[in-house]
Amino acid sequence: xxxxxxxxxxxxQQRIEIHKLRQGDNLILGFSIGGGIDQDPTQNPFxxxxxxxxxxxxxxxxxxxxxxxxLQIGDKIMQVNGWDxxxxxxxxxxKRLTKRNEEVVRLLVTRQSLQKAVQQxxxx
Amino acid sequence: xxxxxxTESTYSGYSHYSGHSKKAHRQGRxxxxxxxxxxxxxxxxxxxxxxxxxxxxxxxxxSQAEEGQDDNWGETTTAITGxxxxxxxxxxxxxxxxxxxxxxxxxxxxYLGLTVAAVLGLLVFLTPIAFILLPxxxxxxxxxxxxxxxxxxxxxxxxxxxxxxxxxWALFFRQPKADLPRVFVFRALLLVLIFLFVFSYWLFYGVxxxxxxxxxxxxxxxxxxxxxxxxxxxxxxAIVLLELRQLQPMFTVKVVRSTDGESRYYxxxxxxxQRAALVVLENYYRDFTVYNPALLTASKSRxxxxxxxxxxxxxxxxxxxxxxxxxxxxxxxARRRDSSHxxxxxxxxxxxRRVKKRRARLVVAVEEAFTHIKRLQAEEQxxxxxxxxxxxxxxxxxxxxMARALQxxxxxxxxxxxxxxxxxxxxxxxxxxxxxxPKAFLERYLNPGxxxxxxRDRWFSKQWTLVSEEAVTSGLQDGIVFVxxxxxxxxxxxxxxxxxxxxSEEFIDPKSHKFVLRLQSETSV
Numbered sequence: 001x002x003x004x005x006x007x008x009x010x011x012x013q014q015r016i017e018i019h020k021l022r023q024g025d026n027l028i029l030g031f032s033i034g035g036g037i038d039q040d041p042t043q044n045p046f047x048x049x050x051x052x053x054x055x056x057x058x059x060x061x062x063x064x065x066x067x068x069x070x071l072q073i074g075d076k077i078m079q080v081n082g083w084d085x086x087x088x089x090x091x092x093x094x095k096r097l098t099k100r101n102e103e104v105v106r107l108l109v110t111r112q113s114l115q116k117a118v119q120q121x122x123x124x
Numbered sequence: 125x126x127x128x129x130x131t132e133s134t135y136s137g138y139s140h141y142s143g144h145s146k147k148a149h150r151q152g153r154x155x156x157x158x159x160x161x162x163x164x165x166x167x168x169x170x171x172x173x174x175x176x177x178x179x180x181x182x183x184x185x186x187s188q189a190e191e192g193q194d195d196n197w198g199e200t201t202t203a204i205t206g207x208x209x210x211x212x213x214x215x216x217x218x219x220x221x222x223x224x225x226x227x228x229x230x231x232x233x234x235y236l237g238l239t240v241a242a243v244l245g246l247l248v249f250l251t252p253i254a255f256i257l258l259p260x261x262x263x264x265x266x267x268x269x270x271x272x273x274x275x276x277x278x279x280x281x282x283x284x285x286x287x288x289x290x291x292x293w294a295l296f297f298r299q300p301k302a303d304l305p306r307v308f309v310f311r312a313l314l315l316v317l318i319f320l321f322v323f324s325y326w327l328f329y330g331v332x333x334x335x336x337x338x339x340x341x342x343x344x345x346x347x348x349x350x351x352x353x354x355x356x357x358x359x360x361x362a363i364v365l366l367e368l369r370q371l372q373p374m375f376t377v378k379v380v381r382s383t384d385g386e387s388r389y390y391x392x393x394x395x396x397x398q399r400a401a402l403v404v405l406e407n408y409y410r411d412f413t414v415y416n417p418a419l420l421t422a423s424k425s426r427x428x429x430x431x432x433x434x435x436x437x438x439x440x441x442x443x444x445x446x447x448x449x450x451x452x453x454x455x456x457x458a459r460r461r462d463s464s465h466x467x468x469x470x471x472x473x474x475x476x477r478r479v480k481k482r483r484a485r486l487v488v489a490v491e492e493a494f495t496h497i498k499r500l501q502a503e504e505q506x507x508x509x510x511x512x513x514x515x516x517x518x519x520x521x522x523x524x525x526m527a528r529a530l531q532x533x534x535x536x537x538x539x540x541x542x543x544x545x546x547x548x549x550x551x552x553x554x555x556x557x558x559x560x561x562p563k564a565f566l567e568r569y570l571n572p573g574x575x576x577x578x579x580r581d582r583w584f585s586k587q588w589t590l591v592s593e594e595a596v597t598s599g600l601q602d603g604i605v606f607v608x609x610x611x612x613x614x615x616x617x618x619x620x621x622x623x624x625x626x627x628s629e630e631f632i633d634p635k636s637h638k639f640v641l642r643l644q645s646e647t648s649v
Binding site: 028029031032033034036038039040043044058059061090094097098 | 642643644645646647648649
């Protein structure tokens with residue numbers, strides 16, 4: 001487990017592999033992202049720390065590739081195919097996810113429910 | 125035996141006229157009677173009341189009722205209480221007797237001060253002229269001739285004296301607006317200063333010029349001019365002390381009326397307490413709503429009920445534990461579960477509802493009444509000479525249709541004593557003449573206005589007494605409290621100093637106003 005922004009949080013990460021779905025001319029992943037270093041972090045409903053400018057999953061389409069792969073709403077995306085996503089602009093994040101020549105994206109995400117589960121198990 | 129009355133005075137002059145107005149409408153006559161006249165001939169039962177000065181109070185009543193009275197009228201006359209139309213309560217007696225006392229004259233004090241000041245002023249005014257003229261009269265032949273310089277000085281003395289005359293009149297001798305209890309300190313000081321000053325000038329003049337018969341006339345004239353210059357400077361000092369010093373606001377004054385808590389704030393400069401009281405009173409007549417004793421009856425009856433709640437009986441013999449008793453009473457009263465707050469709430473809600481309903485009826489009635497009148501233009505006036513009326517007649521024509529609604533509204537809001545039928549008719553014709561809408565006509569009746577709006581007889585507040593712990597000629601200070609009492613209520617005045625304000629400056633470059641968008645995009649991938 002690596003350390004997150006503050007030393008109080010455990011960060012547990014999960015690797016998720018999404019296979020893109022072809023819809024016409026586009027390859028879609030089936031979720032929406034919000035956040036970025038050029039965005040306003042205080043309006044992010046999913047972040048615990050309101051100065052966190054990372055990329056968060058704001059919506060997951062039902063039955064889409066992301067849901068199938070296990071991505072959940074509120075997840076913070078830390079890496080995409082090895083590229084760091086914690087200090088990127090919104091548009092850069094979008095570009096990294098929608099590269100035309102990639103059919104599979106491997107995401108490293110962190111999730112608060114994971115943290116809470118670990119904390120509870122640590123306390124009990 | 126004559127008896128003073130304790131019944132509540134009901135000057136319901138208006139209600140007395142409601143019947144008359146209906147008759148007038150039917151018979152087409154109108155009666156212009158002032159309901160305020162204490163005309164003994166209209167009341168069937170007249171009452172004579174004996175007050176300490178031992179003179180009949182209702183003078184004109186007594187003269188009409190006393191035909192055939194003998195010296196024993198005090199024993200043989202019967203007084204009828206409570207049933208006559210014009211009953212007078214204890215407060216009215218006190219008020220009327222006080223009016224009689226005070227009008228006779230504490231004016232002599234004021235006139236004394238005025239005459240002293242006028243005499244002094246005249247002396248001071250004539251002094252430079254005397255300085256210039258005396259050498260001419262007494263040793264004219266010995267004087268050195270003095271050409272254009274002296275003539276210039278004569279002209280300047282003349283004009284300066286004229287300015288002094290007008291200025292002194294403007295500052296000191298104009299008609300005073302009010303009668304204050306103590307003399308003005310600054311004015312007295314200035315008079316003393318001027319007196320000493322002129323006295324010393326006369327002293328020097330007498331010794332140096334009259335005794336030695338100085339022949340340098342130009343020097344004498346210049347001496348007179350210097351006196352006039354110095355007087356002008358003293359006048360300037362007087363302006364600053366008496367007028368300018370009070371203009372800059374230094375104190376904020378809170379005025380609260382004791383009967384209903386209505387309060388206002390005013391800003392004052394450096395004034396003495398009596399002058400501050402004067403300012404407060406001048407503003408009182410304009411800003412405070414008129415004092416209406418009929419509005420206080422509800423709280424008085426509540427207070428009476430609270431007091432009548434518990435009675436304490438001393439069972440164990442003559443005990444002198446009075447304070448313990450009263451404390452026990454208060455504690456018991458507090459513990460008792462009474463629902464007077466409930467009563468108050470529902471009563472007030474009910475009253476408000478009733479007032480609103482009557483107000484709605486009144487507004488509709490007045491609007492309808494106003495539609496019956498149309499103003500004739502100049503051309504139309506020649507064409508249709510039939511039923512032309514002047515404003516008064518027009519007012520009388522439409523008044524009956526709104527009279528009842530108006531009377532009921534005034535009764536509900538307990539204002540009926542402030543508006544007589546005559547005053548309403550006058551106001552109505554005034555509004556018609558000036559093309560006012562029904563709402564403008566009603567503005568005077570829907571809200572209680574300041575005291576100045578009403579007839580002087582209904583003011584309840586003409587004689588004021590200043591009650592103060594500090595001397596009334598001392599200046600205002602922070603924390604001073606004084607009370608202005610009149611017969612029925614008092615105004616409590618609390619003085620607070622305006623705080624010292626520290627103002628600092630911050631410069632903002634107009635180019636430094638820069639903004640950035642708060643973005644919050646969501647992209648689907």
